[in-house]
Structure formats: C-alpha cells, structure tokens
Amino acid sequence: MAERELNFGEALNEAMRQEMQRDPKVVIMGEDVAGGADVDHLEGDDAWGGVLGVTKGLVKEFGRSRVIDTPISESGFIGAAVGAAATGLRPIAEMMFVGFMGVCFDQLLNQGAKLRYMFGGKAKVPLVIRTICGGGYRAAAQHSQVLHSLFTHIPGLKTVVPSTPYDAKGLLISAIRDDDLVIFFEDITFGGIKGVVPEEDYTIPFGKADIKRAGEDVTIVAIGKMVHHSLTAATELEKQGKSAEVLDPRTLSPFDEETVLESVEKTGRLVIADESHPRCNVATDIAAMVADKGFDYLNAPIKMVSAPHTPVPFSPPLEDHYLPNPQKISEAALGLF
Amino acid sequence: MDIPKDKLLWIYERMQLIRVFETRVSTEFGKGKIPGFVHLYAGEEAVAVGICAHLTDADYMTSTHRGHGHCVAKGVDVRGMMAELFGKATGICKGKGGSMHIADMDKGMLGANGIVGGGPPLACGSGLTAKTNGTDQVTICFFGDGASEQGTLHESLNLAAIWKLPIIFVAENNGYAESTPAHYHCSVENIADRAAAYNMPGVTIDGNDLFAVYESAHEAVARARAGQGPSLLECKTYRHFGHFEGDAQTYKIAEENEKYRTELDPIKRFKDAVLPRGLISEDELAAIDQRVNAAIDEAVTFAEDSPFPEVQETFTDVYVNY
Ligand SMILES: Cc1ncc(C[n+]2csc(CCOP(=O)(O)OP(=O)(O)O)c2C)c(N)n1
Ligand SMILES: [Mg+2]
Numbered sequence: 001m002a003e004r005e006l007n008f009g010e011a012l013n014e015a016m017r018q019e020m021q022r023d024p025k026v027v028i029m030g031e032d033v034a035g036g037a038d039v040d041h042l043e044g045d046d047a048w049g050g051v052l053g054v055t056k057g058l059v060k061e062f063g064r065s066r067v068i069d070t071p072i073s074e075s076g077f078i079g080a081a082v083g084a085a086a087t088g089l090r091p092i093a094e095m096m097f098v099g100f101m102g103v104c105f106d107q108l109l110n111q112g113a114k115l116r117y118m119f120g121g122k123a124k125v126p127l128v129i130r131t132i133c134g135g136g137y138r139a140a141a142q143h144s145q146v147l148h149s150l151f152t153h154i155p156g157l158k159t160v161v162p163s164t165p166y167d168a169k170g171l172l173i174s175a176i177r178d179d180d181l182v183i184f185f186e187d188i189t190f191g192g193i194k195g196v197v198p199e200e201d202y203t204i205p206f207g208k209a210d211i212k213r214a215g216e217d218v219t220i221v222a223i224g225k226m227v228h229h230s231l232t233a234a235t236e237l238e239k240q241g242k243s244a245e246v247l248d249p250r251t252l253s254p255f256d257e258e259t260v261l262e263s264v265e266k267t268g269r270l271v272i273a274d275e276s277h278p279r280c281n282v283a284t285d286i287a288a289m290v291a292d293k294g295f296d297y298l299n300a301p302i303k304m305v306s307a308p309h310t311p312v313p314f315s316p317p318l319e320d321h322y323l324p325n326p327q328k329i330s331e332a333a334l335g336l337f
Numbered sequence: 338m339d340i341p342k343d344k345l346l347w348i349y350e351r352m353q354l355i356r357v358f359e360t361r362v363s364t365e366f367g368k369g370k371i372p373g374f375v376h377l378y379a380g381e382e383a384v385a386v387g388i389c390a391h392l393t394d395a396d397y398m399t400s401t402h403r404g405h406g407h408c409v410a411k412g413v414d415v416r417g418m419m420a421e422l423f424g425k426a427t428g429i430c431k432g433k434g435g436s437m438h439i440a441d442m443d444k445g446m447l448g449a450n451g452i453v454g455g456g457p458p459l460a461c462g463s464g465l466t467a468k469t470n471g472t473d474q475v476t477i478c479f480f481g482d483g484a485s486e487q488g489t490l491h492e493s494l495n496l497a498a499i500w501k502l503p504i505i506f507v508a509e510n511n512g513y514a515e516s517t518p519a520h521y522h523c524s525v526e527n528i529a530d531r532a533a534a535y536n537m538p539g540v541t542i543d544g545n546d547l548f549a550v551y552e553s554a555h556e557a558v559a560r561a562r563a564g565q566g567p568s569l570l571e572c573k574t575y576r577h578f579g580h581f582e583g584d585a586q587t588y589k590i591a592e593e594n595e596k597y598r599t600e601l602d603p604i605k606r607f608k609d610a611v612l613p614r615g616l617i618s619e620d621e622l623a624a625i626d627q628r629v630n631a632a633i634d635e636a637v638t639f640a641e642d643s644p645f646p647e648v649q650e651t652f653t654d655v656y657v658n659y
Contacts, residue, residue, distance in 0.1 A: 035516030036588040047516035047588040071486035071522040072453045072514055100452065103487070138372030138424070140435045142451035310655045314435030315424035316372055321648040 006197040008190040009054045011165035015172040018201045029068040030094030034059035037069040079107035085127035095131040099142045113156030128175045134187040141311035149281040152252040158182040159252040163227035165195040170204030187225045207254035215245035218269040226273035232326035268299035269336045278306040300336035338552045352382040355406040378406030380577035383603035385410035387550025391558040397445040397463035397476040399456035404449025413441045419636035425643035454487025464502030475503045475561040483514025494535040503561035508571040516588040529571035544572025545603040
C-alpha cells in the first residue's frame with residue numbers, strides 16, 4: 001500500500017482531531033477557528049476553519065463548545081486559555097499571526113510562563129498556542145515575523161518549530177499532551193508542502209533533533225523553513241564536492257545540544273540558518289553553546305545566516321533580499337573551506 | 338443640514354474615487370499585480386468621506402487594515418497609494434509598507450494598521466499633542482466592530498475622556514469581523530452604547546447615509562475643536578467585498594449582501610438624494626466620473642511604470658540614527 005501523503009495543514013488538522021477524540025478536555029479557541037458563529041444558514045458549520053483553513057471541519061465533529069470562536073481580544077482569550085489550562089482544560093489556542101502576540105504579551109510573559117514557578121509547582125499550564133510565522137507571503141512588517149527567539153528566551157515556555165508534515169503531526173500531538181505551555185510555530189509558506197504522515201496518532205519527543213540529511217563536511221543547523229532551504233543548499237554543496245549534514249532541532253526549548261555537538265564533532269564546521277533577526281536569536285544561542293562546549297571540534301568559525309536587523313519589507317524584491325535563501329546558506333558553508 | 342455645493346461635489350468625487358480605486362485594486366490583485374493581503378473599503382465610502390469632509394490636512398487620522406478609503410478621503414495621493422500597493426519605489430511609503438501600512442504624515446494620516454486595535458492608542462497620542470500644543474487639530478480614530486473588542490480601544494476611550502482629548506472615535510460597524518458576525522462577538526447591539534461607560538457622547542447612525550454621517554461628524558468635530566473632549570460615533574455599514582480578496586464569504590446572508598450592493602449602496606443613495614432636488618446635475622456627476630476614472634487609470638499606469646525599490650532600501654529607515 002502506498003504511504004499516505006498529507007500537506008502541512010492537513011497533518012495539523014489530523015493531530016487536533018485525533019487528540020480531541022481521545023481527550024474531551026482538549027478545546028480549540030481563537031479568531032475564526034470555525035468562523036460564522038451564530039450564522040443561521042451555516043447551521044453550526046464553519047465559515048473559515050482558521051485563516052489558512054487548518055482547523056476546518058473540526059467544529060462539525062466537535063461542536064461549538066469545543067471549537068470556540070473568540071472576539072478580537074488577544075489579551076482576553078489567551079489569558080483565558082492560560083486560566084482554563086491551569087484549572088483543568090487542555091486548550092489549543094490559535095494566535096492567527098505571531099505578530100499579534102504583541103497584544104497579549106503580559107498573559108504569556110507574566111502569567112502563563114511563570115504561574116507554575118511562582119506557585120511553587122502547584123499549578124500547571126497545559127496550553128498549546130499555535131501561530132503563523134515567517135516571511136515570503138508579501139504580508140509586510142507586522143504579519144511576516146519570525147519571533148521564536150523571543151519566546152525561547154522566556155523560562156516556562158516551550159517552543160516548537162516543525163518543518164515537515166510528519167513532524168508537524170507528531171510534535172503537535174506531543175504539545176497537546178505536554179503539561180507545559182507550548183508555542184507552536186507554523187510557517188506561512190508551508191501550505192503546499194506534502195509528506196508522508198502515518199494515519200495513527202504518534203508523538204515526537206521534545207528536545208530531540210532530527211537529521212534531515214546526513215553529511216560529513218559541514219553541519220547546517222536549520223530552523224523551520226530554513227530546513228528546506230538548507231536541503232536545497234546541501235544539493236548545491238554536493239555539486240561543489242562538499243557533503244552537508246542538515247540538522248533540524250524541531251524544538252528550540254527544550255533544545256537538543258547533544259545531537260548538534262555530535263554532528264559538529266564529525267564535520268568540524270557549523271552553519272546555523274535562522275530566519276530571525278540576527279541579534280540575540282536562536283542562531284547566536286546555538287553558536288554560543290557550540291563555542292562553549294564544542295570549541296575543540298571546530299575547524300572554522302561558526303557562520304550564521306539570518307534575516308537582517310530590520311523589519312520585514314513589503315516590496316517583493318526587498319523581501320527577497322531580506323530573507324535567507326539556499327544560496328546564502330551554501331555560500332556561508334563554502335566560505336568555511 | 339445644508340451642505341454647500343462645492344462640498345457636495347467634493348463628497349461625490351471622493352466617494353467615487355474610493356469606489357473606483359477599490360474596484361480597480363480588486364482587478365489588479367486578481368491579475369497578480371498586487372502582492373500580499375488587501376482589504377477593500379468599497380461599500381463604506383459614506384463613512385470616511387462624510388467625516389473627512391470636516392477636516393483639513395492639519396487634522397490627524399488613525400486607520401485600520403481596511404484603510405484605503407480613509408486615505409483617499411483624507412486626501413492622500415492615489416498615485417502614491419497605488420504604487421505602494423504594487424510595491425514600487427514611488428509608493429507613498431517607498432513600497433516598504435504595502436496596503437496595510439499606507440501612511441502620509443503630511444496629510445495627518447498616521448497609518449493604516451495591520452494590528453486590529455493598534456490605532457486607538459496612537460490617536461490618543463496625536464490628540465495629546467494637539468492639546469499640549471494648544472491647536473484646534475482633531476484626530477479621527479477609525480476602528481471596526483471587531484476592533485471594539487480589543488482592550489486598547491477601551492483604554493483609549495478612557496484616556497481620551499479623562500484627558501478631554503480632541504478625538505472622534507468612529508466605529509465602522511460593517512456587521513462582521515472577518516467571518517464572525519458582530520451579533521456574536523459584541524456584547525451590545527450598538528457599540529456607541531459603550532460611550533456611556535466612558536462618559537462621552539455616543540451616537541449610532543446609518544453609515545451608508547452620507548448626510549447622517551456628515552451631520553453627526555460636524556457636531557463631534559466642533560465639540561472636539563472647542564476643547565470639549567472626545568465622542569464616539571458608530572456608523573452602521575457593510576463591505577461589498579470579502580474580508581480580504583479571496584474570501585468565499587459563506588457567512589454572509591445572500592439577500593443582505595445584494596441589498597447593500599444595490600438599494601442601500603451609499604453612492605446610489607447619495608445620488609438619489611441630490612439629483613431630484615437639483616443639488617447636483619447628471620452632467621456634473623458624469624464629469625466627476627470621467628475625472629475619477631482617468632485618475633485611477635493614471636494611477637495604475639504610474640504604478641506599473643514605476644521601478645521597484647533598490648534592494649539597499651531594505652536597510653534604511655529602521656532608525657533615525659544608528
Ligand atoms: C491584533 C490582531 N488580531 C487579529 C488580526 C486579524 N484580523 C485582521 S482584520 C480582522 C477583523 C477585523 O474586523 P473589524 O474590526 O470589524 O474590521 P473590518 O475588517 O470589518 O473592517 C482580524 C481578526 C489582526 N490583524 N490583528
Ligand atoms: Mg467589521
């Protein structure tokens with residue numbers, strides 16, 4: 001039997017459907033996650049199923065008490081999700097675009113992330129916040145951001161950045177079953193990505209990197225969309241006689257230091273590709289970790305490929321110039337030889 | 338309330354300019370000429386124009402993701418706007434902002450906004466500047482029914498009230514926030530009822546009736562200019578297009594949609610009001626239509642012919658000094 005392929009959104013949808021079937025405490029909330037609330041002629045069915053259709057069909061199966069459309073009140077509903085998680089529900093909240101986190105930042109930074117610690121371990125916040133991130137959609141400065149570094153910085157939050165449909169499903173199921181607050185980043189350009197996804201439910205552990213391509217000469221640690229760019233870059237490098245290992249951390253907090261160090265020990269060279277702005281991002285964090293713990297393995301300086309220290313421009317040629325791409329990654333790698 | 342003839346002509350021209358601009362944007366977007374997201378204002382013209390009829394370039398405005406109409410009503414150049422939507426170097430923001438971030442500081446236009454509820458606090462800021470400087474400038478703060486559920490709006494209403502800021506908060510209640518109807522997301526039937534909680538006047542009007550908007554805005558603007566503080570004006574209206582281009586709009590009620598595009602259309606209603614009374618002639622309207630169509634054709638040609646920005650522009654304008 002041919003292995004079944006799903007696209008990125010379908011894999012996420014299936015993860016949520018299976019978890020909602022398994023556990024009645026799992027609820028979805030967010031703006032237009034169903035859409036068409038109280039519109040008579042829709043008879044309870046959804047109008048949108050999320051802005052990219054990722055939650056489409058779920059309201060039909062689980063009803064509006066478990067797929068809850070919210071007003072445009074991010075502080076309110078994200079805070080409510082934190083409170084509900086602390087008192088027994090297991091919400092999956094959808095923050096349409098990661099830039100809107102700006103609106104509800106207190107509820108994450110000062111509430112959700114810290115409740116457990118401040119309460120001496122007496123609370124847990126089993127909440128997943130799914131959010132769209134990334135450039136390339138010509139969506140301009142407020143709708144194209146890559147902010148996983150910001151959230152990875154905060155103790156109490158876990159951060160997950162899947163790059164394939166397979167990882168998306170397994171990581172989302174793990175996130176839903178996890179007892180901590182997880183922020184789950186979905187790249188806006190992943191809609192068309194297809195891949196083999198098992199039909200049954202399965203989990204992928206947090207803090208376990210995946211080697212997306214094995215290689216000998218240089219390690220490329222790549223996050224989210226950069227995994228795909230790095231695989232393209234690796235093909236180019238192959239033509240140049242260099243064998244690149246592409247490593248996908250999959251979760252940034254917790255982070256799999258061991259697999260990165262093992263790879264660098266083997267290759268002696270490290271490129272880190274991250275679409276974040278370059279200051280205080282996950283790439284600088286990984287670079288510091290390797291400089292500290294793997295200095296002796298290195299035959300060349302560590303190279304980082306990131307977006308520049310500017311907001312995301314709208315105009316297509318500017319945005320293309322802004323974004324990291326396969327060529328920038330392969331050039332950085334070649335510069336190490 | 339009588340509106341002087343030259344103002345009536347201006348009003349018609351601006352409403353028509355918005356309508357033709359938006360219709361053309363829809364076409365160009367469909368052709369793939371306009372990247373990203375666009376949210377069209379068509380159907381709501383009487384709100385922006387009826388209010389901006391009382392403003393000068395010195396007055397301020399904050400806007401929303403559905404901001405093209407506000408910009409046109411405030412007098413922002415349609416060539417620069419179109420070029421901005423095309424991402425060109427001649428765009429009003431050099432192609433760096435696009436549809437959701439059109440701004441023109443010279444016209445007091447403090448930006449469309451990609452963040453729902455992003456505008457009201459900024460409006461308190463321009464209100465505070467005007468008050469501190471002792472000018473009679475007012476700020477118009479446009480926001481949607483969906484935005485009325487953001488905390489920022491409520492904080493801003495209170496700030497404006499306690500500081501007696503010269504602001505007119507304009508709720509553009511088009512019945513929906515994306516695919517979610519206002520009767521679901523909003524705790525009150527009329528957003529203007531919330532004004533009472535902030536101790537300011539609040540009125541709800543038919544936002545597709547240009548004359549009603551003009552009259553209510555006249556009062557609110559006069560109050561603000563006289564230093565008597567903010568008001569909340571709710572205009573009930575409807576958008577002709579989807580939330581953004583590409584929206585299937587299954588949540589809309591078909592008959593209602595049809596009615597708003599025909600008999601309740603604000604431009605049609607304006608014409609029906611002025612023509613029989615002889616306030617404006619058919620010929621005068623036709624002349625305006627011709628001018629408007631030519632202006633939009635010209636704007637599209639200008640946008641198409643303009644170059645994209647140089648890639649070095651990616652790195653400019655982040656700071657004044659660095
Ligand atoms: C803070 C924030 N949350 C959500 C969105 C996504 N969004 C864009 S427009 C919109 C609906 C706005 O509805 P309303 O205020 O009624 O304005 P309308 O679109 O009807 O003009 C939403 C949810 C956003 N841009 N910003
Ligand atoms: Mg609305």
